[in-house]
Amino acid sequence: MKDLENLDGKTALVTGASSGLGADFARQLAAMGCRVILVARRAEKLQALKIEIFERHSVQAETVAMDLSAPGAPQKLFDQLTAKSLPVDILINNAGYALFGEFIQAEWERCRAMLELDVMALTHLTRLFAADMVRRKSGWILHVASTGAFQPTPLYAAYAAAKSYVLYFGEALHHELRQHGVNVTVLCPGVTRTEFFGVAGQEMTAFQRLTAMDSADVARIGLRAMLRKRSCVVAGPVNAAVAALAPLLPRQFMADMAARMMR
Ligand SMILES: NC(=O)c1ccc[n+]([C@@H]2O[C@H](COP(=O)([O-])OP(=O)(O)OC[C@H]3O[C@@H](n4cnc5c(N)ncnc54)[C@H](OP(=O)(O)O)[C@@H]3O)[C@@H](O)[C@H]2O)c1
Numbered sequence: 001m002k003d004l005e006n007l008d009g010k011t012a013l014v015t016g017a018s019s020g021l022g023a024d025f026a027r028q029l030a031a032m033g034c035r036v037i038l039v040a041r042r043a044e045k046l047q048a049l050k051i052e053i054f055e056r057h058s059v060q061a062e063t064v065a066m067d068l069s070a071p072g073a074p075q076k077l078f079d080q081l082t083a084k085s086l087p088v089d090i091l092i093n094n095a096g097y098a099l100f101g102e103f104i105q106a107e108w109e110r111c112r113a114m115l116e117l118d119v120m121a122l123t124h125l126t127r128l129f130a131a132d133m134v135r136r137k138s139g140w141i142l143h144v145a146s147t148g149a150f151q152p153t154p155l156y157a158a159y160a161a162a163k164s165y166v167l168y169f170g171e172a173l174h175h176e177l178r179q180h181g182v183n184v185t186v187l188c189p190g191v192t193r194t195e196f197f198g199v200a201g202q203e204m205t206a207f208q209r210l211t212a213m214d215s216a217d218v219a220r221i222g223l224r225a226m227l228r229k230r231s232c233v234v235a236g237p238v239n240a241a242v243a244a245l246a247p248l249l250p251r252q253f254m255a256d257m258a259a260r261m262m263r
Helices: 020-031 043-057 073-083 108-136 157-180 196-200 206-211 215-227 237-248 251-262
Strands: 011-015 035-040 061-065 090-093 139-144 182-188 232-234
Touching (some): 011 020, 011 108, 020 043, 020 215, 108 157, 139 157, 139 215, 157 182, 182 215, 232 237
16 A cells, blocks of 8 residues: 555554454554554553554554543543644544344443444544644544445444444545545445454354455555545445445335344
């Protein structure tokens, strides 16, 4: 990706950098010369990645162990980085998780915390860092949504609806912010091999195992689309074909199909 953009001297903030896609975004940005700020709750995982990144790429990484769903967390993170004079050129809004199962069976507190992270923290971080980027007339933002954003998804009802929000929010911002020199891209991964399914509480189905993509490949697709200033990218040709078909079919038909694939 070096041919696309020289990121030497740039700083990227990656949320959810302690595993999966977030760790791969951080590795790949560091490989492009970018200083990285790694945020997630598990401090020891962030520390291990910081050492790995320095050893492999001689790039400095900062770690911030923080629960982004806690009240006021995005503002606290922004203030912390401002106090350190660390302007963020690239914001990777990746932290997120899902709860698998019937909506009414989920404990409300777990559901609320998921929406706080997947929707509110992402939106608040964007508000804070995008305003700063607009002032500097330069910046990139990558939102991680999901192929679940394209249709109602039984057993992931609230999560998939939250990802529809992330998709439409990001695409609208792409339009609003491009005149200010700031690019917003939405990445929609399909099934990807990370800690996601363990956290969600779903044993992967045979179909999911068969179609799962590697997290490094998905991260690469997202960063490439961001550097090319695309508004949205769906990871992988099969996922892209399903996402293109979804709006052409009745939504309840798509919901039935999605439900079948979950079992
Ligand atoms: N894997 C898939 O099949 C798939 C498909 C579509 C979309 N996605 C999306 O891809 C993104 C990355 O997920 P992943 O697949 O890489 O899963 P993952 O391996 O479980 O990574 C999730 C990351 O989010 C962080 N996180 C969770 N809760 C947090 C909190 N309250 N505050 C701060 N950080 C928090 C986790 O770190 P800590 O636990 O250390 O906090 C971890 O670094 C998510 O937005 C997910 O919805 C994944």
